[in-house]
Amino acid sequence: METAYERILKTLKNKPAKSKRFAKFNAHKLQPHDMKARKCTRCNRMEGHIRIHGLNYCRECFREVAPELGFKKYGAEA
Numbered sequence: 001m002e003t004a005y006e007r008i009l010k011t012l013k014n015k016p017a018k019s020k021r022f023a024k025f026n027a028h029k030l031q032p033h034d035m036k037a038r039k040c041t042r043c044n045r046m047e048g049h050i051r052i053h054g055l056n057y058c059r060e061c062f063r064e065v066a067p068e069l070g071f072k073k074y075g076a077e078a
């Protein structure tokens with residue numbers, strides 16, 4: 001889907017000075033809560049992100065790396 005920002009930028013295509021100025025002041029900056037701002041440092045996946053303890057892994061990378069990091073699985077083993 002086209003955002004309002006992209007739509008306006010398209011109309012200013014033939015006005016380089018105006019479009020440059022528009023982009024400078026209206027471009028979306030990634031906020032801390034944005035999904036794209038958080039990526040897995042191992043595989044760049046955005047879903048299932050684990051931030052706790054500054055891990056910044058996705059859930060699947062965490063599963064693979066957890067034993068090496070010292071995480072133990074308690075409870076009934078399958």
Ligand SMILES: [Zn+2]
Binds near residue numbers: 043044045057058
């Ligand atoms: Zn990952």
